[in-house]
Amino acid sequence: MANPVNPPRGMRDFLPEDKARRERALGIIRRVYRNHGFDEIETPVVEDHARLHSGLGGDNEKLSFSILKRGIKPEALAAAVAAGDAEQLADLGLRFDLTVPLARFYATHRAELPPVFRSIQIAPVWRAERPQKGRYRQFVQADIDVIGEAGVIAEIELITATSQVLAQLGLKDCVIRVNDRRILFGLLDHCGFAPEEHSAALITVDKLDKIGVEGVVTELAERNEAGAEAMRGILAGVDSALAAGIPVTREAISGVLPEGAATEGVESLVTLGESLAGGLPEGVEIRFDPTLVRGMGYYTGTIFEIAHPGSGSSVGGGGRYDGMIGRFLGQDVPAVGFSIGFERVVDLIELDANAGPESVALVADADTPLEELMVLKRALVADGLRVRLEKRQKNMKTLVARLEAEGFARFANVRPGTRDAAELAWRDLGE
Structure with missing residues (x-):
């Protein structure tokens, strides 16, 4: 029997320090992406069941959580169970990624959006994963997408912005592996695989x-x-070339592909490599990997993935999915996206959870009037400080140790009659 005080299996609680670290990382991601011209949107955590199971989500559709219809009759439940098709009882489902909701969002609001729309989505998603290290049933994705741009400039913008995020987070030794689905199809054709076998x-x-x-x-x-x-x-x-790293140049790409095979898609990768040459931050490299597939079947062109030696799995990835939005609109719209695996990234970085406004505490005597305390607190908050009120304790060492452990920089004792923050005598914690 599950422990009633634990969160559901595969989901987590976050203590204040952990939450602060996560929010600091998310703040960096948002700031960098906005600086690169992307705009944040928000979509519901649920979508229509039929939309989530329309073939757009690949294998993730099998991991989706379904929401049962309201007011299901016992006979309908019994019939569904007997038929082995409980899904007919659901009309909604929790989103398993942010790409399907984005496609629906764009189809809904296209007339209100610019011709080329650059979106940010940072939000939780849910999958019925088998819980294990690095895999959770609820986790945060941080996505950017460019919709309406067919040229490789969209991929260049995504990789440039995401590489800056990695650098700002302090994540070193990242390799962005790139390939193109058209190159993969060309290789399969060259080897004699029929299109239906691809x-x-x-x-x-x-x-x-x-x-x-x-x-x-x-x-x-x-x-x-x-x-x-x-x-x-x-x-x-290809094996030995991959170990050494294959630059995204015409010469290097041609050197590992069979002559005359997989020519489509090479030009866009060459342009991508030339445009990014010398432009990536320190600690981030881009390499060609002709074996990179990315499991989602909706990818139509460029695909990419972030590898890091500290993670057994990729810490981000994405690609071009030109055919997805057309499923909603009835006409194809070019689209490409990049998703950071936030849970894996945040486990690899070191961020000061207490960065931001200085944290101070007001330690008040029991008989200090509340009105005086609030006058002091309002004044300090207006000065840009983070302020906590604490009651004086007999054992002040315990209180001081806790405040220091929680990242507070200093505290002041407040006596009755103190109304001017300038009169407070501050004591630095850690002395």
């Missing part, structure tokens, strides 16, 4: 870091033995 083949190639080259080849051979052997040669040739 989706399944990419799912297998996406397992490369888990099962290795031989595992990928064995699994591909179950569908296309000749194609699997051709892919073996490509993956074996």
